[in-house]
Amino acid sequence: MTQQRVRGGRTERGGQSEGTLTPARRTDEPADTGPETGPETEPETDPDIDADPDLGNDADIDVAPRRHRQLRRRVLRWVAGGLAVVVLGVAGAGYLYYERLNDNLRKDHLNLGDTAVAAPTPNAAGQTPLNILLIGSDARDTAENQELGGAKETFGSAPLADVQMLLHLSADRTNMSVISMPRDTLVQIPQCTDPDDGTVYPASDGRVMTNQSLSHGGPGCAVATWEELTGIRIDHFIMVDFAGVVSMADAIGGVPVCVDANIHSRSSDGKGSGLKLAEGTTSIQGEQALQWLRTRYGFEDGSDLARAEAQHMYMNSMVRELRANATLSSPNKLRRLVEEATRALTVDEGLDTVKKLYDLSNELRKVEPERITMTTMPNRYVGARVEPTEDAEQVFRLVREDIALDGKDGPKGPAEEPPAPTDPAADDAEIAVQVQNGTRTDVLGPASGRASTVAALLVEQGFGDAFADQSSALSEERTVVRYPSTDLEGDAHRVAAALGVPADAVQKTTDVTGVTLVVGADWREGTTYQAPEADDTMPESANPLNGADDTACMKVNPNYTW
Secondary structure, eight states, rough: OOOEETTEEEEEEEEOOOTOOOOOOOOTTTOOHEEEEETTTSSSHHHHHOOTTTTTTTTTTTOOHHHHHHHHHHHHHHHHHHHHHHHHHHHHHHHHHHHHHHHHSSOSSOBBBSOOOEEEOOOTSEEEEEEEEEEEEEEOOHHHHHSSSSSSSTTSOOOOOOEEEEEOOOOTSSOOOEEEEEEEEOOOOOOOOOTTTEEEEEEOOOOOGGGGGGTTTTTHHHHHHHHHOOOOOOOEEEEEHHHHHHHHHHHTOEEEEEESSOOEEOOTTSOOOOEOSEEEEEEEEHHHHHHHHHTTTTTTTSSSSHHHHHHHHHHHHHHHHHHHTTTTTTHHHHHHHHHHHHHEEEGGGGGSSSSHHHHHHHHHTTTTTTEEEEEOOEEEEEEEEEEEOOHOOOOOOOOHHTOTTTSSOOOOOOOOOOOOOOOOOGGGGEEEEEEEEOOOOOSSOTTTTHHHEEEEEETTTTTTTEEEEEEEOBBBBEEEEEEEEEEGGHHHHHHHHHTTTGGGGGGTTTTTOOOOOEEEESSSSSOOOOEEEEOOOOOOOGOOOTTOOOOOOOOOGGOOOO
16 A cells, blocks of 8 residues: 655555554455355255154155255355355455545645644643644645646746634533634744655745745644744644545535625636626535635625635534534435545544544544634734734633633632752852743733842842843743753742742743743732632633634625625
């Protein structure tokens, strides 16, 4: 069997691993079908009759009932043998079909970055959340993709991540959140390395549009970029291209969408997706579904933010359609959907078989539409581009802490205290503490003198080696104590306790060389630290859409009506 590996705009093949699948019995192993029977070996008379000496040749004895039993046993053996052949044949065909579906999937490495985000802590039941990056590629690497969109001169060029959505499935599988990042969001793309050939894609020189991450070695660099920005550990990615969207929409049989007026996405100079719909609800599929997902001109203000909203509506509607037709009473419809899906997808090595994708779909199906929340990363304009805001960090934090964006989580028990440090703290007078001013925010400058003020407070409390770092003004939402290695863990916790900083604000990181206190924006004045109450509500700027809302309708720009 072969494995397809995607590299930017090209596809490579290599060996496939079945991962954790239970191996099927080899087709060249003999099946245990019991004693060999059949017409060639079947005795012509019943041995029970002919071999019975008590019967002799007495013609008065009626042997008909036994002859009937003989015939019945012979027929049963024939039927059993025939069924065994049929079952083995079907199983063999099914196995080969399963292998063919696995070969349809294209595979690539999950993360090409040089750093890794820590895995989330399991909940009390030992469950962990699941984070999946969904990527829509604008690859023009086939004639079919070229025909569906893009200028001819882009044929074969490095693909861009036209759509990027982070799907978060809660640890207890009761809710799901989906966060879209507009493709023109300015981000820092980290250095990415292709483990297959060692190619190094340097980090971006400053901030660039996030859709470029896909051209830095493949979807694994898009994953690394998201992790760098959000601090969220990503477990899997699933990528689909233009042709895949069309084929899957056809296989589903149509997805209902709504517009509040007639729309034709075509500007006077020829720009636009070409989408043309009448006011109201229309079931779209094929190329029309792709047009919907790509439309900017004609929806609201014509921005990528409006397109993201339309994509959310489409996804919500598609989920409702799949759930409503989950039984897929037509085997041909189910087969076609599976065929088209496996041909359309590129996945990481953790989802490299149909069995794994099926298991994932079962996990996702546990969430009712009412508990699905679609959002767009809160952002603001920077010229013609956008950048994340403080509200975006709030959304990212909620996902990191597995807090439902719909606000319907049940009451949480008291937070578990972190385990005590294995290395005891030194005497206060011997603990060296560097204090930094991290009070700068997006709207406020740094509070003057905070590093010096808090360093002096520590000295007063007996930490004689505390000193202020005046070299830079950082931006930190909350006050934190950081340490680089286990031997300083006890010292870091001792400093936090002395100031009333909670234990969960003590962080181990190699970004510092010693115990470092960063005075955050939550402590801009005074000498007594008051930990702020956590705000676990989703900001309105995330523009949420509930998965059960089947009344949502895209607003049409009056300049694009007919």
